[in-house]
Amino acid sequence: MAGVSDAELQGMTQEERAAALGMMTEQLTGKSMYIEFDPEATERFAYPWAPDVDFNKRAEIDAAEMSTKEVNARIRELMREGYGTVVLHNPRGKHSLAVGILNRLNLIIEGSIGYFGVGLIDGPNVRINGRVGWSCAENMMAGTVVIQKNAGSTFGAAIRGGDLVCRGSVGSRTGIDMKGGTIIVGGDTGALSGFMMQRGRMVVCGNAGKNLGDSMYDGTIFIGGEIASLGVDAVTADLTDLDKKWLTRKLTQYELMPEKGVDHFTKVVAGKQLWNYDNLEPNEKKLIL
């Protein structure tokens, strides 16, 4: 952990603090935009305050008689003690388990979890040998989450990075408002998947419900099966060689590669007819549309 202490961070200006944490900004058309990396900066894999953990140190938690708060506090305590692998037993559908983990960690959940599981995470590799409820991995920033069974609605809402994988089927509004990262679904997805999607990629090996990609700004959706209907301003596009290579790599990595390959996938992107970012005068807008 390259050393910026909490005390040092507190003494910095907002800009200095952002730079120290690896978050660079640049001015683009009057708005402050996040840029992905700075070639001059040394790469940073964890937050300055994140404890060093050893993946070979393993701890187990039995959540049967614990509250959500106690489980989440226990995971943090184990990370502070240097445990890099944590196995959680008997989650029994509890909500908000394992949220806000901003560190490297191998977390294995043996069972099913409720709503808002593993939300707001930045870095851990999570394996869930069960089902997840609504809003799994909401606002995830980095890491991987792999779910063995089905998932509920708003799967991966507003995720910004990392790989979120469900081997079964997921509910409605999958990847709503997603801003980056990758969502991979082995089965089907429900209505309004990719609603208001802004960036990132979504892959669904099965079918998609109605209004797929409704009002999407950007990003790409790949569907292996049938699409019930496309949403407003969502259009199909040609699958490029690069798309096929990327799909092959990701689906092979998560052992979800269909037997018939990836050539049958339908690519869905934004038609960009609804874009209205620039407050242009009506005449100028006509030129663009």
Place this chain on the structure above:
Amino acid sequence: MCGIAGLIHKGRSSNVGSEMTAMLQALKHRGPDSTGYAVYGVPSEGDYVMRVKVAEADDMARGSKVAGMLADRIAAVDAVLAEHGAKVKAKEHATDYALRYVLSHDGDTGAMAEHIEEADGVEILSMGNGLELIKDLGDASVVAEAYGLADFTGTHGIGHTRMATESDVDIKSAHPYWAFPYNDVSVVHNGQITNYWITRREMERKGHRFMSNCDSELLAVYVAHDLANGVSLEDSLRKSIDEIDGVFTYLVATKDQLGMAKDTMAAKPLVLYESDDLIAMASEEVAIRAILPQEIDTYDPYDEEVRVWQA
């Protein structure tokens, strides 16, 4: 954000009272205002179970005059029963204001039910061969204890924990709703119905009565109207998705069936577990885990999905 739950055992009876209590207690955080059960015992042909309330829970704080008022209302109910030739086989007080009658009656129960409700402050919560509908303020454990649900044996049941949003915190706005005056039909609902008044007026023109201003009551009346006109439960549920606007997931139980319907937006949750002998469903998985702690497979029904199971 209400919580709903339901379960149905195929071809066998079980301790549905305590199972539903465990499920609804796990959903307490979705609605602490009131809890209700519609549980189905083994049907006894010819005998009817009638659950009736003669006052709201709030009325009990009115002081010494209450006892006389309750006695008058109960006497009015008894008089109507006698007038319609119903023989009272058993009459029990669950609370001071809620009673359970076992009746033997071979006339028109619908006409009798309408007559009973003409008495001031009297509402029939349920009538049927198997259905027992219990609802009161408080969480599942409080209601289950007050109404002695721990030992209830039956085949299926639905339940509800209510967070009041569209109408008052009182028993008449609590779920489940009995589909007055149709025996053995009950409904629980999570959501908001946006064409409530239009559809309610339509139903009122067809001669149905509404006891509350709660939008969920509409679903009970809607389904009951269809069932009375020979429409199957499954067809009625499918039709409701087109004709009723809003966001909703609701469960309907009849003497031997349990059905679910989800709106076109799939905006209200439901988690389903199906096995050969038990089907359990609830707003959240945590409720299903309250009765099935072992590892099981569950899934979310999609938008416009309708399912019906037979006991």
